[in-house]
Structure formats: C-alpha cells, structure tokens
Amino acid sequence: GAVVSQHPSRVICKSGTSVKIECRSLDFQATTMFWYRQFPKKSLMLMATSNEGSKATYEQGVEKDKFLINHASLTLSTLTVTSAHPEDSSFYICSATSRDGYNEQFFGPGTRLTVL
Amino acid sequence: AQTVTQSQPEMSVQEAETVTLSCTYDTSESDYYLFWYKQPPSRQMILVIRQEAYKQQNATENRFSVNFQKAAKSFSLKISDSQLGDAAMYFCGSFGNEKLTFGTGTRLTIIP
Numbered sequence: 001g002a003v004v005s006q007h008p009s010r011v012i013c014k015s016g017t018s019v020k021i022e023c024r025s026l027d028f029q030a031t032t033m034f035w036y037r038q039f040p041k042k043s044l045m046l047m048a049t050s051n052e053g054s055k056a057t058y059e060q061g062v063e064k065d066k067f068l069i070n071h072a073s074l075t076l077s078t079l080t081v082t083s084a085h086p087e088d089s090s091f092y093i094c095s096a097t098s099r100d101g102y103n104e105q106f107f108g109p110g111t112r113l114t115v116l
Numbered sequence: 117a118q119t120v121t122q123s124q125p126e127m128s129v130q131e132a133e134t135v136t137l138s139c140t141y142d143t144s145e146s147d148y149y150l151f152w153y154k155q156p157p158s159r160q161m162i163l164v165i166r167q168e169a170y171k172q173q174n175a176t177e178n179r180f181s182v183n184f185q186k187a188a189k190s191f192s193l194k195i196s197d198s199q200l201g202d203a204a205m206y207f208c209g210s211f212g213n214e215k216l217t218f219g220t221g222t223r224l225t226i227i228p
Contacts, residue, residue, distance in 0.1 A: 032214070043220045
C-alpha cells in the first residue's frame, strides 16, 4: 500500500514552454502533498505544501507564479513549471501523507526535467 | 525552524559488518518526528525507520536501529549485517510544523 506515482518520469522541453507534472496517490487519500526539488548529488529542498482544495504554501524563495501547484482532489496534485528556463532543469519529487500516516511521507519516483 | 546536519558525506563498510550514520538536528517544535530515508540509484525515496520524539525507546526495523539522544538532539542510524542492497544515499529528516527538513545526506558504499 501507500503508493505514489508521478507522470511523466522524464521530460525535455524548450525554453519558454510550460510543463505539467502529475502526482497521484494510488491507494490512499492524501490530505497533504509536498513538492521537492533535488539538484544532482544534493538533498531534497521543499518547494511547497499543498492541501486539497486550498492554495499551496510556498517556501521562501520559490516563485509561486513560476511553479503553479494545484491540489484538485485527495489523490492528485499537479506542478506546472511555467515559461521554463534551463535553470529550472532539475529532479522534482512529490510526496503525500494520509490522515493516519503518523506524518510519514510517501514519495513518488520523481520527474527529471530538462529545459533546452 | 528546523535544521538537520549530517557530517559524513560518504561512508563505506564491509559487507556483513555494522556501520553507524550520524545525524544531529535542531528544532523549535515540541512535537516532532525523525526519519531516515534511503535513496538508491533509482532515486526513489524509501523510508528506513521512524522515531516519534516523545518516545524514549529507540526504534528498530530488522537490521536497522537508531540511537535517539533527545537532549543531545542526535539521531544516528545503525545498520547491522550490511548487505550490497544497502548501498544508497541516506537522508536524515526532521518533521515538525507540517514540514520535513532533510540533511545533506550520506553516501553509503558496501564493500563486497
């Protein structure tokens, strides 16, 4: 149980275009979903926290107009990178917690974004 | 605010031996949880072990155990009988105020 999927697993796009990444909890209802960014050989940095039906809470330094997060249902959150630039290239990971998860976060497999 | 420090960027251990990964943390939260996650080359984050800060007893999961020293804000991970499949990046994390903060990670290499 407690499986989180991400789609796509990798995406290459041209500079200036927008890319949407989906995060789904497959077998549980996710009260909260988190989006992280990980640079090569670095740790995970929290970008934002989203709760179903409400606006996402962004960490300091994260541009909310560039990284649009929508948490439309208890099983789906999306991250849209708008007007992507090469510096947005990174590994993006989502995670989700359930009501009874004892604050354990279940992580998706990640999405590698490359902006040309 | 929370900070998590892992002072060992890399560690190696002989197969079947025991290794301890260090982690210290700082938090202003009175209610928090501590985690160890592993990230193998596939980059999938996998929970290794969890410790509720209000519990004094150290958590154990098969070959994995922690030494939780709350006063010292220390949360080390001991891996016994190391196996080749244990090779990965290990991240220590502190969860409090609805946020999980990770350390910089320790790359563990298993020597056959």
